[in-house]
Amino acid sequence: xxxxxxxxxxxxxxxxxxxxxxxxxxxxxxxxxxxxxxxxxxxxxxxxxxxxxxxxxxxxxxxxxxxxxxxxxxxxxxxxxxxxxxxxxxxxxxxxxxxxxxxxxxxxxxxxxxxxxxxxxxxxxxxxxxxxxxxxxxxxxxxxxxxxxxxxxxxxxxxxxxxxxxxxxxxxxxxxxxxxxxxxxxxxxxxxxxxxxxxxxxxxxxxxxxxxxxxxxxxxxxxxxxxxxxxxxxxxxxxxxxxxxxxxxxxxxx
Ligand code: BGC
Numbered sequence: 001x002x003x004x005x006x007x008x009x010x011x012x013x014x015x016x017x018x019x020x021x022x023x024x025x026x027x028x029x030x031x032x033x034x035x036x037x038x039x040x041x042x043x044x045x046x047x048x049x050x051x052x053x054x055x056x057x058x059x060x061x062x063x064x065x066x067x068x069x070x071x072x073x074x075x076x077x078x079x080x081x082x083x084x085x086x087x088x089x090x091x092x093x094x095x096x097x098x099x100x101x102x103x104x105x106x107x108x109x110x111x112x113x114x115x116x117x118x119x120x121x122x123x124x125x126x127x128x129x130x131x132x133x134x135x136x137x138x139x140x141x142x143x144x145x146x147x148x149x150x151x152x153x154x155x156x157x158x159x160x161x162x163x164x165x166x167x168x169x170x171x172x173x174x175x176x177x178x179x180x181x182x183x184x185x186x187x188x189x190x191x192x193x194x195x196x197x198x199x200x201x202x203x204x205x206x207x208x209x210x211x212x213x214x215x216x217x218x219x220x221x222x223x224x225x226x227x228x229x230x231x232x233x234x235x236x237x238x239x240x241x242x243x244x245x246x247x248x249x250x251x252x253x254x
Contacts, residue, residue: 023123211234
C-alpha cells in the first residue's frame with residue numbers, strides 16, 4: 001500500500017476504534033474495529049487494548065507497517081498528554097506518544113481528538129477549501145474544539161472549557177449534559193445558543209461545524225440557533241477522529 005494509506009485510532013471514554021484509511025479519498029479501507037475502553041482508563045490498560053486493536057486492524061488489511069495516528073481526549077503537547085477532563089488523571093503530564101511506541105513497537109503520532117476531527121473535516125469534509133476562521137466543535141461526553149484558519153489547524157484550543165455563567169461550559173452544553181439531565185432539544189439548544197454566541201463574540205468565525213455522534217440529529221437543534229455565523233453539521237461524525245489521526249500521522253512523517 002502507498003503512503004496515502006495509514007491507520008487511525010480514536011480513543012474515547014467508552015470505546016476505542018480504528019481502521020485503515022485511504023488518505024487520497026478520506027474513506028475507510030478496512031472495516032472499523034471497536035473495542036471497549038478498559039475500566040478506569042489507565043494508560044497501561046489502554047495501551048494493551050490499542051495493541052489488540054492495531055493487530056486486528058493490520059491483519060484485516062494485511063498491512064503491518066503503515067503510519068499510525070492515535071487521537072485522545074486531552075491536550076497533547078510534544079507527544080505528552082497534559083490534561084484529563086473526562087479520563088483518568090494518570091494521563092496528566094504523561095509521555096503518551098513514547099509509551100504507545102514502546103508498547104506497540106511501532107512509531108505513532110499522538111493528537112487531541114477534536115484536532116483530529118477538525119483536520120479530517122479540513123481535508124475531506126465540511127471545512128475543505130473554506131477560507132478564513134472555522135471552528136469545529138464535537139458535542140459528546142465533553143466539548144472538543146478545533147480552530148482552523150485558511151485550513152491551518154491551531155492545536156489544543158480546548159474551548160469546551162470556556163467559563164460561562166461561572167461554570168466550565170462543557171458540563172452544561174455537551175451532549176452528555178443533555179442525556180444526564182434529560183433535556184429536551186429546545187432546552188439543550190438554549191444552552192448551545194449561549195455557547196456558540198460566546199464563541200462568536202470571541203472569534204468572529206466564518207463557519208461553525210458541529211461534529212460528534214449527535215450531529216446526525218442536527219435538524220433537531222441547529223435550526224433552533226440564532227447566530228450570525230453559518231453553522232453546519234460535520235461530514236464525518238464518528239469516523240472523523242480515525243480519519244484525522246491517520247492523516248496527521250502521514251503529514252507528520254512527511
Ligand atoms: C477535553 C478535550 C477533548 C474534548 C472532546 C474535553 O473535555 O478537554 O481535550 O478534545 O473533551 O473529547
